[in-house]
Amino acid sequence: MKKKIILALLGLLLLAGLLASIKALQIKAMIDQGKKAVPPPQAVTAAQARSENWETSLSAVGSLEAVQGVTVSAEMSGKVTAISFTAGAPVKKGDVLIRQDTSSEEAQLPGLEAQAKLSLADLKRAEKMLKGRIVSQADYDRALATHEQAVSQANMVRAAIAKKVIRAPFSGRLGIRRVNLGQMLREGDEVVTLQALNPIYVNFTLPQKNMAQLCRGLAVRVTCDAMPGLSVSGRVTAINPLVDPESRNLQAQATVENQAEKLRPGMFVNVAVGLPVRSQVLSIPSTAVLYAPFGDSVFIVEDSREGKGGKTLRQQFVRLGEKRGDFIAVTSGLKPGESVVTTGVFKLRNGQAVTIDNKLAPEFSKSPAPENN
Numbered sequence: 001m002k003k004k005i006i007l008a009l010l011g012l013l014l015l016a017g018l019l020a021s022i023k024a025l026q027i028k029a030m031i032d033q034g035k036k037a038v039p040p041p042q043a044v045t046a047a048q049a050r051s052e053n054w055e056t057s058l059s060a061v062g063s064l065e066a067v068q069g070v071t072v073s074a075e076m077s078g079k080v081t082a083i084s085f086t087a088g089a090p091v092k093k094g095d096v097l098i099r100q101d102t103s104s105e106e107a108q109l110p111g112l113e114a115q116a117k118l119s120l121a122d123l124k125r126a127e128k129m130l131k132g133r134i135v136s137q138a139d140y141d142r143a144l145a146t147h148e149q150a151v152s153q154a155n156m157v158r159a160a161i162a163k164k165v166i167r168a169p170f171s172g173r174l175g176i177r178r179v180n181l182g183q184m185l186r187e188g189d190e191v192v193t194l195q196a197l198n199p200i201y202v203n204f205t206l207p208q209k210n211m212a213q214l215c216r217g218l219a220v221r222v223t224c225d226a227m228p229g230l231s232v233s234g235r236v237t238a239i240n241p242l243v244d245p246e247s248r249n250l251q252a253q254a255t256v257e258n259q260a261e262k263l264r265p266g267m268f269v270n271v272a273v274g275l276p277v278r279s280q281v282l283s284i285p286s287t288a289v290l291y292a293p294f295g296d297s298v299f300i301v302e303d304s305r306e307g308k309g310g311k312t313l314r315q316q317f318v319r320l321g322e323k324r325g326d327f328i329a330v331t332s333g334l335k336p337g338e339s340v341v342t343t344g345v346f347k348l349r350n351g352q353a354v355t356i357d358n359k360l361a362p363e364f365s366k367s368p369a370p371e372n373n
Helices: 002-036 103-131 137-163
Strands: 042-044 046-048 050-073 078-083 096-100 165-167 172-174 190-207 219-223 231-243 249-256 268-285 297-303 311-317 319-324 327-332 339-341 353-356
Touching (some): 050 172, 103 137, 137 165, 249 268, 311 353
Parallel strands (some): 042 353
Antiparallel strands (some): 050 268, 219 268, 231 249, 268 327
């Protein structure tokens, strides 16, 4: 009985060992097959690094200022009797804006003009009598002084009447009305703002290291983030001779055309000052760069070293320069003509097999204009 049990146990052990050996062989075969398995190549978009001539420019953030801008105010006290302008409308130089009550001055003017005429007649008689030595020189001088005083008083009243008719000092666009009909204005009270918008000034600052490159007459391109697609041109018209001792920045001013009057004083704009010197750069799409704290890199597409005609990736660290639209300049680490992956670089790895498919590659531009969706 015991022999049967022992034989049964030995049979079971042999069977278990046989099964374990078979399973081990299966696992080993699966491991070997996994080692030999090659993942399919990753489809990527690629572009060649190109050597280009880029226009050299100085970038700054500027502020817009009207060539002429003023808040029209009352010169004399008086009640508003007429408002002759519409808020926000354009006006010409000399157009009447408001009229103040001049009834008191107009009532005084005829009497003063009559005194001036009478004093003039007295002066003429005194002049004739002086020639005949009938009156003295002192009497003639008093008649002359009386006439001049009368004329001066009449002119003062005329000037007061003219000051109470407030006119536009220059052509431009009016702001919001700040007076009402019948309102009593005091000297200095605001009436309306007036801005000359075409052309318009752009004030900006640059570091003192750019002082030797900046000069009057350089072309300027102005863009505004609030108005995508808007780009206006102008020229540098003034450079401040003083450098700010705190920031060590140099202030400059450019004049740009603003016929559509889309640019308004007080707005912030982007300023690009074009320099006459062009620089030779090696450019690639900026989406080809894998940014990392330890260094920026790109993936270069090369022929496979295994000689099977495929393509593989080689990660290459690069140094970057100026950015221009969708492109960025590479100062070192890349050669002209080398192909780099342009999209999805964050999911790639060094040595990975790839195939190039540019059917869905995005369009790259130096002056992109994104649609407002």
